[in-house]
Amino acid sequence: MKCAYCNHENPEGETFCSKCGMKLEGAAPAAPPPAAPVQQPPAPAPAPPAQPKGVRCENCGVLNPEGASVCKSCNKPLVQPTAPPPAAPVAASPSVCPSCGFDKNPSTAKFCMSCGKQLTPTPAPPAAAPPAAAPPPAPPVSYPVAKLVLPDMKEIPISGPEEKIGREDLLRVASPEDTKFVSREHLKITYENGRYYIVDEGSTNGTKLNGVEIKGQGKRELNTNDEIVLADTVTVRFQM
Template structure:
């Protein structure tokens, strides 16, 4: 049920003063209304709410909270037009958590970081030994090794030059075969040579890579070689 002041302003039931004009509401009832109850002792001033409550403003006289926009206090009737509007307290900005510092590397981790990548050709060691004169050719440090005879006219300079080891007389082609590393394994491949490549006395098909193992016998034409690993 609502209560109206003498000017017709509507107020919530139980209000002591008009929210629009501040008129006391216990004298605003018309002559046809029931007798007004005896005046009660003034209500104790309401405890002021914490500043900054959203949607309300504090009465400067009694400290009661009123909705924002009200012209008069609903508790004591004082004008609220000069009362400061509440301002919400600013919340501190959340600080980003610092990133954890990287743990120092242990000595064994530092050694692993500085080591050569796994499967690098330089990590593999192998040799080719000419059976006729025991001359050795070091194959370490390269991922592809060409075998044949040097021919400056054709600009051919194989990594393993068998010219001085009877290569021309023994039927070694200028680019006879090649040895290369694949997934950590040495492989032998004939380069479509004229007099063929033999591995452990088995003729290899041209351009067909075949695994090499320690102490394997390789024959290029009639020149015999021995493959050795440490």
């Protein structure tokens, strides 16, 4: 095929001149590019399956015909989905089905009234522990009545678990002449485990219990009518 521009002979079937590059007259037109594929719209998502019609038994999960009042499987009374749930003794939120999200199930239902799946029971919150009772108050400590009695029947009362006796105490019931040898804190009387005891408090002139010197001898148990002599001048008797 001869080029119309440079008269160069080109082989048959060429589209452009191999010498000058011009398009050859009478060359077959180039094939058009293939058409782009037509974009098809995405297929619509399948519709969810229709829920079966009827009344689902909340006890056994069997689907019963619409309008039925008793389950055909377990003969339990049916609760209609549109009817309000019966009042429960304890208020509880309705059971929401974890499978289909149906939230109209009664709080006592075991199976979903919409899809029939078993419901997960909601655990009840633990009951609050009752407050601990306060311990009873300790009973007051009582001590048996005791006293020191002088020969003239004057008395020095003993009260509480511990009583110290000295010159000032005896001056209320005895003369200064009789008490001048008694120390300021001469002796002590204590109550321990249901018993009274006497102990000399390091007096100058000592203490005798039933004629026996107890100075420096520790405590001695007291009994009713025991004789106590302070500094060899003041005599008293212990009485309960």
